[in-house]
Amino acid sequence: MAPPAAGRPSASAAPEPPLREAAKRRRAPACAGAGARILSLGVRGAVMVAALVLFLLFAAAAVILMLALLVAARGFRQQGRRRHRASPDSSTPPPPPAVGLPSAKIRLLPSFVPCPCDGGGDGSSSSPRICPVCLDAARAGERWRALPACGHAFHAACVDRWLLLSPGCPVCRATVSVPVS
Ligand SMILES: [Zn+2]
Ligand SMILES: [Zn+2]
DSSP: OHHHHHHHHHHHTTTSSOHHHHHHHHHHHHHHHHHHHHHHHHHHHHHHHHHHHHHHHHHHHHHHHHHHHHHHHHHHHHHHHHHHHHSSOTTSOOOOOOOSOOHHHHTTSOEEOOOTTOSSSSSOTTSOOBOTTTOOBOOTTOOEEEOTTTOOEEEHHHHHHHHHHOSBOTTTOOBOOOOOO
């Protein structure tokens, strides 16, 4: 606010002869001060309006976001309801997602019927063959399956059930690869 401060001393020296110039000097700073004040008021107003607009924009964005979230949540709920209705029998839970091997591929895995005289399967008949899934010993006539990836052997029924849920060997987690015949 330098102009009004500079203008006042000139106003005190007003009674000097060139009145018009003095008046001009008096008025010019006063006008400049008023202009600056109006300008500053305008700037303040503009800043306030800008802040208000920004605030409103943020509020609108927040409201839109909330609405979008609500709509998405409703959509998910409706989808869930539709899925629930789509299931043939609502009393039985829907089947778990198939992340294991398809049964058609499991059937292609090599199977064998171990000989009762065959103990560990490697010629040493000291200990009977044990299924790692059910911990039951091999009995005559049972069908077994050996996984081609790692050679681990199980009851066919035990490992088939396992492989429907998980594509890895129950013992060493080796990925079971179906032989292409
Ligand atoms: Zn078993
Ligand atoms: Zn294995």
